[in-house]
Amino acid sequence: MGVPKAAIMARDQAYYKAEWKIRETLRSGETKLNLSDIGLTELPESLGNLTQLQSLDLLNNQLVVLPRWICNLTLLRELYVGNNQLTELPESLGQLTKLNLLDISKNRLMALPEILGQLTQLESLDLSSNQLATLPESLGQLTQLRSLTLSNNQLAVLPKFLGNFTELEQLRFGGNPLESLPEVIKGLSRLYDLHFSWCNLFSIPDWIGQLKNLKSLGAHSNHLVSLPSSLAQLEHLENLNLDKNPLNPELAEAYKQGLKAVKTYLRAKSESQITLNEAKLILIGEGEVGKTCLMDALLGDTWQEHPSTHGIEIKSFQLTNPDTQTEITLNG
Secondary structure, eight states: OOOOHHHHHHHHHHHHHHHHHHHHHHHHTOSEEEOTTSOOSSOOGGGGGOTTOSEEEOOSSOOOOOOGGGGGOTTOOEEEOOSSOOSOOOGGGGGOTTOSEEEOOSSOOSOOOGGGGGOTTOSEEEOOSSOOSOOOGGGGGOTTOSEEEOOSSOOSSOOGGGGGOTTOOEEEOOSSOOSSOOGGGGGOTTOOEEEOOSSOOSOOOGGGGGOTTOOEEEOOSSOOOOOOGGGGGOTTOOEEEOTTSOOOHHHHHHHHHOHHHHHHHHHHHHHHTOOOOEEEOOOOOOTTSSHHHHHHHHHTOOOOOOOOOOSOOOOEEEEEOTTTOOEEEEEO
16 A cells, blocks of 8 residues: 555655755855654755755654755754654764854664764753663764753663763753763763653662752652752752652651751761761769779879769760771760
8 A cells, every 4th residue: 555645745745845944045145944743754955055054953743764965964953853853963963163062853763873073073962762772972072062951761771971071061861761860960060951761770879968069869769768968968958859758757748848948857866877876975873982093094194092072073985896896985
């Protein structure tokens, strides 16, 4: 059975509409072209003539491939190809070395070409809602990234090269089968937006308190029962999403009251867990029964006779707990 005539006409209409827009852009010398939401299944080859383009929007179409000649658009700084049906990217895409923004979200990508590592000017990269289980090591070269979105893929582990992205301000990787947060994230001191909702996390590490610039933290729909006390140190935090987590009753009640209450709860919990390894020792007894000699023995001093002690004598000494090897100060 062939393709219905109506479908062919619809594709043709989208194609011709795109060609008309391309001609108008070529005539005017405009540096932006919007071909989104018109039902494109393929790109007119005439698009490759728009060598002046700096922004190309192909969002929300039905593109299955990006043609190799996309590399002709050497001045492109923004390329939006989200919500199409791409299953692979052409190697030639790596030649668009002026790109600052690349959106290839909501496609059917199972792998990325190593050549993407050549896009070293990228500041924003959206790979969300694909089928990626791994990321190429070459992406670690994108050290200018400020925004990285990896949400809704198949990533069970985040790559160590995330630590290279010291300029990163936004990092989102929710909707991946992750069970822990990689420690490399703690070095991303510029982060103000960190979201990992819909993962399999049972805890948030204590180093979260080192991300001093965090303003938004999204942990929706995980398995969190508690939070690290260090989270209370995030002075700039404005938004905390803990919805749909099995929070312990005290934390759940604080969360209902808002972020300020959560921080107060965490501080109070932290203070109650401080162990002060000191105790007061008071020796009570009748006069001249050997209290001072007993104190000498506890201090490890040589035995000697003492005249009767008048008043109160205060001394401090250390003992070691034989079970934990912890030093304990006794004030007696």
